[in-house]
Amino acid sequence: VASILYALVHTHEFAELPVRHNEEQLNSELNEELPWGPLRPIIGKTTTIKVDDFDEDIMAEPHTKGYLLIQAFLVKAKLPISDYINDTKSVLDQLPRLLAAMESIAMNNLATEGRFDLICMFAITRQVINTRSMPGGDPFLQFSSFTKDKVKKMKKRGLTLRDIVEMTDKEKSTLGLSSKNLLDIRSLPIFVVQNISLSFIADKTSQERKGTIKFELLLKKNKNRRRRSNNNQNEDTLGFVAAIGTQHNNFLLAHKTVTMVSSGTRGVELTFDWDLAKSCCTSDDDQKVLLRVLSTNAKGLDLEFAVPLNETKK
Secondary structure, X not given: OHHHHHHHHOOHHHOOOOOOOOHHHHHHHXXXXXXXXXXXXXXXXXXXXXXXXXXXXXXXXXXXXHHHHHHHHHHOOOOOOOHHHHHHHHHHHHHHHHHHHHHHHHOOOOOOOOHHHHHHHHHHHHHHHHHOOOOOOOHHHHOOOOOHHHHHHHHHXXXXXXXXXXXXXXXXXXXXXXXXXXXXXXXXXXXXXXXXXXXXXXXXXXXXXXXEEEEEEEEEOOOOOOOOOOOOOOOOOEEEEEEEEEOOOOOEEEEEEEEEOOOEEEEEEEEEEHHHHHHOOOOHHHOEEEEEEEEOOOOOOOEEEEEEOOOOEO
């Protein structure tokens, strides 16, 4: 996520972001409070590592300021002057369009190793922006009402955020959550994936075989759902990314963006290269593809299914 955001703010759209007199000093001071700093962080096994060795002149660059403002937004850091509030809004307003353009370019060649995780990473980047929270953090912490101690208690009980979202109000009342915790949980959409089916068809002329996965996306908006106010997104519009990929080689086979405004059921159909999917299976016991459905509005609700590649023709 840090690398995606770093690349976005280094496009020409941010070249005119104002860096006023003495703001390089303000940027340097703001940097001390931020997790990634002015450069692309080093990606470790479990965390990102801030790079502290850089030329101070970088603090006078518009792209650096934009990257720092995004980080400040995510960690809710105090901005040094009021001008930075409008500057942050200007940066955030451009992110959705640029993120969509970057995603479109990155997905030009689906049959490349790693593309499956990459398309999911774009969805996670949207989660991070929409929830105003850091990537890799516990999903409970996207809400200010959840302390780390409260999160530990939920983990000790073996409960995930999705587990609690799917509980009845009576079940939630036994968890020792505050009224603010419950309000935050009710702000989340409830969605499930049901009736997953797979089939394939062989073209007699070209000998090409195409697989198709169909499923229903059921969205239930909580009746007591309150609006979240982390940023200016249209909270009545809920976005989802459905993607099919291989367990080995991490090829992206197919993906689709789904937008829903109201509660209901949406049929989703994804078509993919059957032979490519089969070629990535290492044994007869491993004849499966992965189906992931990710929310772009909230963290901790994503779903993954292993779908067997049973050769049932249409």
